Structure formats: C-alpha cells, structure tokens
Amino acid sequence: MPLSHRSTLTQYLIEQRRRYPGASGDFNALILDVALACKAIARAVAFGELGHAPCQDGGAVGGTGVGTVVGNVGGGINVQGETQKPLDVISNDVFTRMNDWGGHCAGMASEEMDDPYQIPPQHPRGKYLLVFDPLDGSSNIDVNVSVGSVFSVLRAPQSVVESGRDVVEADFLQPGTHQVAAGYALYGPTTMLVLSVGHGVVGFTLDPNLGEFMLTHAHIQVPAETQEFAINASNSRFWEAPIKRYVDECLAGKTGPRGKDFNMRWIASMVAEAHRILMRGGVFMYPRDTKDPSRCGRLRLLYEANPIGYIIEQAGGRASTGRAAVLGVQPTALHQRIGLVFGSKHEVERIERYHAQPHGVDMPSPLFAERSLFRS
Numbered sequence: 434m435p436l437s438h439r440s441t442l443t444q445y446l447i448e449q450r451r452r453y454p455g456a457s458g459d460f461n462a463l464i465l466d467v468a469l470a471c472k473a474i475a476r477a478v479a480f481g482e483l484g485h486a487p488c489q490d491g492g493a494v495g496g497t498g499v500g501t502v503v504g505n506v507g508g509g510i511n512v513q514g515e516t517q518k519p520l521d522v523i524s525n526d527v528f529t530r531m532n533d534w535g536g537h538c539a540g541m542a543s544e545e546m547d548d549p550y551q552i553p554p555q556h557p558r559g560k561y562l563l564v565f566d567p568l569d570g571s572s573n574i575d576v577n578v579s580v581g582s583v584f585s586v587l588r589a590p591q592s593v594v595e596s597g598r599d600v601v602e603a604d605f606l607q608p609g610t611h612q613v614a615a616g617y618a619l620y621g622p623t624t625m626l627v628l629s630v631g632h633g634v635v636g637f638t639l640d641p642n643l644g645e646f647m648l649t650h651a652h653i654q655v656p657a658e659t660q661e662f663a664i665n666a667s668n669s670r671f672w673e674a675p676i677k678r679y680v681d682e683c684l685a686g687k688t689g690p691r692g693k694d695f696n697m698r699w700i701a702s703m704v705a706e707a708h709r710i711l712m713r714g715g716v717f718m719y720p721r722d723t724k725d726p727s728r729c730g731r732l733r734l735l736y737e738a739n740p741i742g743y744i745i746e747q748a749g750g751r752a753s754t755g756r757a758a759v760l761g762v763q764p765t766a767l768h769q770r771i772g773l774v775f776g777s778k779h780e781v782e783r784i785e786r787y788h789a790q791p792h793g794v795d796m797p798s799p800l801f802a803e804r805s806l807f808r809s
C-alpha cells in the first residue's frame with residue numbers, strides 16, 4: 434500500500450492533541466520516546482541467539498550493542514524474586530534511557546526495579562509518571578515465542594511537579610482509572626504498538642523499511658461474545674470455586690450449560706494473550722488462587738493489570754479482579770499482585786456473577802459436578 438494511505442504514530446498523536454488546544458506537546462513526546470524504546474527492544478529481541486555472536490566491539494550483531502540476549506547469563510533476581518533474563522535487564526535499561534532525558538517524566542517504576550527510578554539531576558523533570566513491564570512473557574524468549582512490553586502513563590502528583598522532588602512509592606499508588614494513557618508493544622511475527630490515549634484503542638504495525646509505526650488498526654473493539662478462554666490449567670487445584678465452575682462449564686461445551694464448544698489457548702505472555710483477545714475476542718484469567726498464600730494473584734497491578742485493563746475497557750471489553758473492576762482498585766504497593774480476568778465483556782461479567790454467588794455456585798447440577806475435570 435502506498436505510504437500516503439497510512440498515518441504514522443506521530444501523525445496520529447498530533448491529530449489527537451488537537452482535541453486539547455492548550456497541550457504542551459510533552460505527552461506526545463513521551464509516547465514517541467516510549468515507541469522508540471519499543472523499537473530498540475524489538476531489534477534486540479529479533480537478534481535472538483545471534484546476540485551471542487562475538488563482535489569486534491563486544492556488542493551484538495547488527496549494532497544494537499546489546500551483547501548476549503538469550504539464556505540466563507547476565508540476569509539477576511528482581512524484586513519479585515524472579516530470575517531476570519538478560520533481555521529483561523536490557524529492556525529495562527532501554528526504557529529508562531529513552532525516557533529520562535526529555536523533561537516529560539517526573540519518575541518511573543518498573544517490574545525490574547525495586548524502587549522508583551529518579552530522573553538524573555542533569556535532566557529536567559516533567560509532569561508524568563511512566564510505569565512499565567519492559568519485557569512481558571520473558572520465559573518465552575528462549576523458545577522464540579512472542580513477548581511484549583507494557584506501559585502505563587500517570588500524572589505525577591502536584592507536589593512532585595511543583596517541587597521537582599524525588600518520586601516515592603506513594604506517588605505511583607493511583608488507581609487504574611487515573612491512567613492518562615496505556616499501551617503495549619508486541620514483538621511477534623510483526624512488531625505492533627497498541628495504544629489508548631483515552632479515546633478508543635488503535636494499533637500500529639512497525640514498517641521495517643521505514644522504522645515507523647504505521648496505523649493499521651484504527652478502531653479496535655473486543656468482540657462481546659466468544660468461545661475461547663485462556664488460563665494456566667496446571668493451577669486448577671488451587672482455583673477458587675467460581676473459576677473452577679466457569680472453566681468446567683467451558684470444557685463441558687455443547688453438552689454443558691453453555692451449550693457451545695469452547696477453544697483454549699495459553700501463550701504465557703499476557704501481552705500476546707491480550708492482543709489475541711483484542712483481535713478476535715476471548716477471556717483471559719490469571720485469578721487469585723491458593724497456590725501461594727503470601728500473594729493474591731500472579732500478575733502485577735500497576736504495570737500489567739492496569740494498562741491491559743485500560744486498553745481492554747477502552748476497546749469495549751471488561752477487566753476485573755473477578756470481584757470488581759480492576760481499574761477501581763486502590764494500589765497499596767508498587768509491586769502489588771492481583772487476580773486478573775479480562776476480555777469479552779459478557780464472559781467477564783459472567784465470571785463476576787459467579788464470584789458474587791455464595792461459594793461461587795448457584796444451582797449445582799449433580800451430573801455436572803460428577804463430570805468436572807478440575808475438581809480438587
């Protein structure tokens with residue numbers, strides 16, 4: 434298709450900005466810096482095992498300068514107690530480096546940093562907080578399956594903007610409804626950037642020739658009805674009753690209460706699952722379970738659940754803890770985990786109804802209970 438038929442990300446942002454005649458341009462500059470970070474991470478991911486290739490300058494083949502990018506060498510343990518892949522660390526560095534100099538951010542927070550990141554003293558401080566998971570699904574890196582980056586933009590509290598003081602954890606503890614924008618990049622067969630600045634959801638595909646994100650998905654909507662669900666079924670013995678019931682009913686298919694067959698997917702990369710659901714519907718569940726009593730979910734509220742929840746709701750879907758809208762949750766800690774269910778609206782509402790019923794079950798069918806595949 435000729436270039437003139439497609440908008441670039443820059444053009445889209447400028448056109449959106451015309452809604453706000455007083456806007457300074459800081460927000461657009463921030464999103465463009467995030468997009469540049471995603472392009473750099475896309476290149477690092479694309480080199481895969483070639484990142485091991487010895488080069489004269491010690492960097493990776495192709496001049497990314499990223500060195501070894503697969504395997505576990507060069508990583509550490511993050512604040513979650515999880516092993517970091519080298520690409521987790523590299524992606525985090527790319528995000529902070531691309532966004533700390535422009536004067537748009539007051540501070541940042543990331544899955545890979547225990548504490549908030551302070552804008553270095555030589556750079557001006559801005560009015561936004563950037564919160565991100567720089568590489569989501571990184572267990573998939575070594576097997577060449579899609580990974581992504583996911584980010585959320587919040588306003589810095591007035592006291593931060595006025596004083597230029599260092600940011601602290603409490604500055605980031607804002608509910609998802611306060612997000613100014615959210616997005617993700619998906620490093621799959623194509624690299625895509627999916628974004629919401631509060632007026633619906635749009636998708637851009639990276640044109641590898643131009644190195645530009647081009648608008649390819651102008652108005653993304655989650656289909657309301659679906660026959661596809663995603664959950665890590667190896668955790669089934671730890672699920673609560675409402676989730677067991679929902680999955681059992683899906684598995685029962687045509688012969689069960691849903692009266693239709695369901696399909697199942699599990700990529701183990703939330704960004705990729707969210708993208709599939711935005712494209713063709715479905716429901717994703719990483720619910721609260723009893724596997725580890727010290728945590729009430731697997732995914733992190735501020736930089737996984739909230740940005741994905743914002744995008745899904747902007748696309749007409751729903752995101753929930755199972756009990757309430759995830760975007761309404763008041764965070765209590767930077768790295769807080771939460772149960773997350775998102776996707777096609779009617780399915781998520783059904784799961785919420787199951788949670789609202791005593792014991793998660795209203796009319797147990799003895800026949801159905803006997804046939805349950807996931808009874809504990």
Ligand code: AHG
Nearest residue numbers: 566568569570571572665701702703
């Ligand atoms: P991360 O790689 O940032 O730690 O996130 C991985 C998350 C999420 O993307 C995915 O849905 C989930 O963890 C996978 O969990 P399982 O290992 O239980 O499949």
Ligand code: MN
Nearest residue numbers: 566568569570
């Ligand atoms: Mn993640």
Ligand code: MN
Nearest residue numbers: 544566568569
């Ligand atoms: Mn991650």
